[in-house]
Structures are given as C-alpha cells and as structure tokens.
Amino acid sequence: MSTTVNKSDELNLYSYLLHLDNTGAVSTITLLAFGFGQWLKFVTFHTTTQMLNTPLYNWHLSRSARMVEFGGWAMPVQYSSVIEEHNATRNAIGLTDVSHMGRFTFDGGGACAFLDSVLSRDVTSLKLGQIRYSFVLNENAGILDDVLIGMLARENQQPYYLLVVNASNRDKIKTVIENQLAAKKADVTFADNTESSAMLALQGAKAVELLEPYVVGGVKTLKYYNGKIAELRSPLPVHEAVITRTGYTGEDGFEITVPANCGGPLAETLRTFGEPFGLKLVGLGARDTLRLEAGMPLYGHELSETVNPFEAGLAYACCLDGADYTGRDALRRIANLQLERVRVGIAIEGRKPAREGCPIIADGKQIGITTSGSYSPTLDRPIAMGFVSPEYSSQGQMLQIDIRGKISGAVVVPLPFYNRQA
Amino acid sequence: MEKTNLLYTTSHEWLAVDGDVVTVGITEFAVKSLTDLVFIDLPQVGRAAAAGESFGEIESVKAVSDLLAPVTGEIVGVNDALVDNLEILNSDPYDKGWMVRIKMTSPLPTGLLDFKTYQQQCSEHGA
Numbered sequence: 001m002s003t004t005v006n007k008s009d010e011l012n013l014y015s016y017l018l019h020l021d022n023t024g025a026v027s028t029i030t031l032l033a034f035g036f037g038q039w040l041k042f043v044t045f046h047t048t049t050q051m052l053n054t055p056l057y058n059w060h061l062s063r064s065a066r067m068v069e070f071g072g073w074a075m076p077v078q079y080s081s082v083i084e085e086h087n088a089t090r091n092a093i094g095l096t097d098v099s100h101m102g103r104f105t106f107d108g109g110g111a112c113a114f115l116d117s118v119l120s121r122d123v124t125s126l127k128l129g130q131i132r133y134s135f136v137l138n139e140n141a142g143i144l145d146d147v148l149i150g151m152l153a154r155e156n157q158q159p160y161y162l163l164v165v166n167a168s169n170r171d172k173i174k175t176v177i178e179n180q181l182a183a184k185k186a187d188v189t190f191a192d193n194t195e196s197s198a199m200l201a202l203q204g205a206k207a208v209e210l211l212e213p214y215v216v217g218g219v220k221t222l223k224y225y226n227g228k229i230a231e232l233r234s235p236l237p238v239h240e241a242v243i244t245r246t247g248y249t250g251e252d253g254f255e256i257t258v259p260a261n262c263g264g265p266l267a268e269t270l271r272t273f274g275e276p277f278g279l280k281l282v283g284l285g286a287r288d289t290l291r292l293e294a295g296m297p298l299y300g301h302e303l304s305e306t307v308n309p310f311e312a313g314l315a316y317a318c319c320l321d322g323a324d325y326t327g328r329d330a331l332r333r334i335a336n337l338q339l340e341r342v343r344v345g346i347a348i349e350g351r352k353p354a355r356e357g358c359p360i361i362a363d364g365k366q367i368g369i370t371t372s373g374s375y376s377p378t379l380d381r382p383i384a385m386g387f388v389s390p391e392y393s394s395q396g397q398m399l400q401i402d403i404r405g406k407i408s409g410a411v412v413v414p415l416p417f418y419n420r421q422a
Numbered sequence: 423m424e425k426t427n428l429l430y431t432t433s434h435e436w437l438a439v440d441g442d443v444v445t446v447g448i449t450e451f452a453v454k455s456l457t458d459l460v461f462i463d464l465p466q467v468g469r470a471a472a473a474g475e476s477f478g479e480i481e482s483v484k485a486v487s488d489l490l491a492p493v494t495g496e497i498v499g500v501n502d503a504l505v506d507n508l509e510i511l512n513s514d515p516y517d518k519g520w521m522v523r524i525k526m527t528s529p530l531p532t533g534l535l536d537f538k539t540y541q542q543q544c545s546e547h548g549a
Contacts, residue, residue, distance in 0.1 A: 375460040
C-alpha cells in the first residue's frame with residue numbers, strides 16, 4: 001500500500017504525500033510511490049496491523065477523517081479542508097487529537113534530581129503548575145527529542161512530573177530513561193500513560209470561552225505554559241483531567257488529558273458545544289501549517305540527533321550553569337564555537353511552495369537546505385524553514401531555492417511568520 | 423463539457439477528443455480528493471507531450487501530484503487563467519478548468535475509460 005523510499009527518490013514519484021512524519025534518522029516517512037490514482041486510494045485507506053490507534057480512532061472515522069500513519073499511529077491528516085481547519089484555529093477554535101504524543105510521569109523523592117540529569121532545562125526551579133519546553137540531548141548535544149516538562153499535583157497530594165514527548169521518539173526516550181533509572185538506582189516511579197489516556201488540543205482565541213464553564217475552578221486564570229489537575233463538568237465527561245495552557249499552533253489554547261475511555265465523549269461534546277463558536281476538527285495537515293507559521297520546530301525536520309539547540313535557535317531551553325545533564329558539557333563547548341548553520345525563516349516569491357529538502361542557494365552555491373515548507377494559509381504565500389550558513393542568515397538576505405529543479409527567489413524573514421494579537 | 427461524453431484515465435484526467443486535438447483536465451473526483459489546491463505548473467505551447475508522462479504538476483497544501491498526459495503529441499493550448507486562479511477547478515473542472523490542448527501525433531492510446539467505467543473506479547476507491 002505504501003512504500004518507504006529515500007528522500008533522493010522523491011523526484012521519481014508521480015505523486016506523494018509530503019512528510020507528515022517526524023522520525024528523522026529511523027525513517028518511517030511514508031512517501032507514496034504511486035500514480036495519482038493510487039494516491040487517492042491511499043487517502044481512503046485506514047489502517048494496517050502495525051499502527052497504533054488512539055482512543056479516538058473510531059470517532060475520527062465517524063467524522064470522515066482521512067487517516068495516515070504518523071509516528072507509528074493511525075492519525076487523521078484532515079477532516080475537510082486543511083485551509084479551513086487552519087483558518088478555524090486562527091479565527092475561532094480547532095480541536096485536534098494529540099493522544100499519540102507520549103505521556104510519561106515521574107513520582108517519588110528522586111524524581112526532580114533524576115529529571116535534572118536527563119533534561120536540558122532546570123527542573124529544580126519549576127514551580128507547581130509550571131510547564132517548560134526542554135530537550136533530551138545526547139553526549140554531543142544532538143537533540144534526541146524536544147519535550148514539555150511540567151510539575152502537577154492533585155489537591156493535598158505530593159507533586160509529580162509530567163513529561164510529554166514526540167510520538168515517534170517515545171520508545172527511544174523511554175529507553176534512555178529506563179537505562180538511566182537503572183544506572184542511578186534513583187527513587188523514582190516512572191510510568192508511560194500514553195496508551196491509557198487520551199489527549200486533545202483545543203486551540204484558538206475562543207478556546208478559553210468554550211472551556212471555561214466546564215472546568216471546576218475555570219481555566220481563565222491559568223497562565224500560558226501552566227497547567228492544573230481539575231474535574232470536568234457535565235456535559236463533558238465528569239472526570240479528573242490534566243489541563244495545560246500549551247499548544248503547537250501559535251494560538252492561545254489548551255491541551256486536555258483524560259483517561260482513554262473519556263476521550264471520545266470529551267471530543268464529541270467539545271465538538272458539539274464548540275460548533276456555535278466556529279470550532280472545526282483539525283487534522284495533522286493543518287497542525288503542520290499552524291506550527292510552521294508559528295515558527296515552531298518539528299522533530300525529524302528542524303530537529304534531529306545531528307542538530308544542536310544553538311543551531312536550532314533554541315538555546316534558551318538549555319541551562320548551561322545548573323545541574324549536570326547529558327549533553328551539557330558539549331553545549332558549553334559549542335557555546336564558544338562559530339556555528340556551521342542556523343535555522344531561519346524563509347519567504348518564497350511566487351506561488352510554488354518549497355517543501356522539505358530543497359537546496360538553498362546564494363552567491364551561486366548551495367548554502368543550506370529547507371527542512372519544512374508549505375503554503376501559508378494566513379499569509380497566502382509559500383513559506384519555509386531551513387538551515388543556512390550563518391553569513392547568509394540575516395533578515396533580508398536574498399536567496400534562491402531549488403524546488404525540484406526549478407529556481408524560486410526567496411528572502412530570509414524573522415521567525416515566527418505569524419504572531420497572534422495579544 | 424458533458425461528463426458522459428468524455429474519456430478518462432485511471433489516474434483521474436479527463437479528455438475531450440475533437441478530431442486530432444484533445445483537451446485535458448482533471449476530474450471533479452480528483453479535485454475533491456486533493457483538496458486545498460495552491461499551485462499548478464503547466465507547460466508552454468509547443469512542448470511535446472507523451473502518453474503516460476507528466477505534462478505538469480498540481481500541488482495541494484499537503485501533496486504534489488504530477489499531471490499525466492493521456493495522449494502523445496504537441497501542446498497547442500494552455501489554460502493560463504487557471505494558473506492565476508486555481509479556484510476555477512473547484513467550481514468548473516470540466517469547462518473553465520481545462521488545462522492543456524494536445525494535438526495528437528500518435529493514435530489515441532488504448533485503456534482509456536468511458537464515463538461509466540470511470541465512475542465505477544471512483545466508487546471502488548470509496549468516493
């Protein structure tokens with residue numbers, strides 16, 4: 001049904017779904033080496049035996065989703081139109097199943113010190129309810145994964161840590177954690193709750209208004225990058241949920257985690273009650289254009305084990321003078337070196353979108369490569385992110401992009417491409 | 423154009439044959455399946471077209487698809503209006519949404535589908 005091919009084979013394909021997957025080195029990027037007709041066949045194709053299904057799988061099918069493989073999961077790429085789903089998130093609310101994201105918890109007296117030895121961001125200084133973007137690095141400061149770490153607590157109970165990792169990196173990070181736990185004999189209870197829970201992203205300016213009445217204590221006062229454990233109110237499933245003011249769209253919004261069996265009812269109720277607000281279901285297609293406009297990196301595209309946080313422009317998520325974690329010493333060395341490449345935003349002239357893997361040219365030579373690219377629904381023009389030599393990274397730098405053998409003009413622009421109005 | 427009078431390829435192009443000149447586009451089913459069309463690359467008049475080979479590209483937000491020539495010949499007409507306004511494909515894929523005209527230099531290939539057979543193919547694909 002689908003064929004995994006090298007990126008260099010792309011030009012030989014009649015038609016292919018652009019990389020939705022984000023696995024990088026261990027590539028499960030599914031390109032479709034078929035003609036146009038077969039592509040159409042694929043998009044109505046739903047599952048294979050190897051894929052994991054989220055608790056919302058049947059609900060997606062009932063909402064006429066087109067399913068694709070993403071990070072080992074059968075996920076909806078779109079329900080209606082990617083552009084409509086994108087615009088609904090920018091102007092109203094988008095609801096996305098993000099249950100494929102890995103959800104790990106760490107309990108016990110040694111949890112904080114242990115996480116400080118694994119994560120690039122200072123965990124000791126995390127306040128209750130606070131969430132931070134961080135990395136898990138290798139010894140060379142290459143990025144094993146980009147993650148969110150948060151500290152949460154039920155009322156009158158000890159806090160625990162929640163780590164959210166990329167679907168495609170879940171097994172890899174789990175192995176890193178388990179190996180280090182065994183080596184350090186730390187007093188930590190580690191659990192992978194991914195498959196026993198469902199996670200929904202409710203994103204957009206009207207998300208707070210929709211959710212506010214249905215959460216005990218409300219969500220209005222929850223600060224950006226903060227979270228809490230709270231009871232949901234009827235007609236939402238009356239159950240405890242983890243609610244964080246986080247997202248991957250550049251909009252205000254929430255990510256809500258509930259037990260697996262509450263996932264379907266939660267999604268369906270939010271959909272029904274959200275419709276008057278203009279809520280649309282959003283698949284991974286629009287999730288990708290939303291995060292691209294917001295300048296957010298995607299593992300396997302902008303981030304990989306051979307990219308370090310300085311090159312990615314994300315060194316803010318690394319603490320160089322605190323706890324000792326894997327990759328810290330390498331980061332300290334890199335901090336004093338001239339970078340070989342840096343991540344930039346690129347606006348492309350004309351209408352033809354550059355995709356991942358297009359050579360970037362300046363002064364008659366290749367000086368970089370694109371890592372993500374698409375049509376931007378908000379800006380109504382093609383945009384891309386890529387890595388270029390630092391001397392070509394200044395705003396306004398004129399570039400050329402080789403898009404499958406044809407040259408388009410381009411210019412370096414600041415990231416993000418889109419900033420929501422405060 | 424009357425859909426029932428057109429011929430079709432298994433790769434979702436339609437063709438209208440008028441003597442030795444064939445007008446080519448893509449079907450409503452193809453447009454609906456691709457969704458979110460953002461770019462089309464069409465050839466210049468005078469270029470050669472070969473049956474089964476690409477004469478251009480069409481891109482949606484998420485995918486790039488080659489447009490396959492159903493016949494062999496020379497491009498004698500290109501719908502430049504489409505390049506400026508892809509929206510036409512959503513409203514009128516069979517008339518204003520035509521893409522190229524090809525003057526055939528070889529006979530019509532075998533294996534083209536009539537309307538009924540093409541419809542059947544689409545319904546098997548879960549249209």
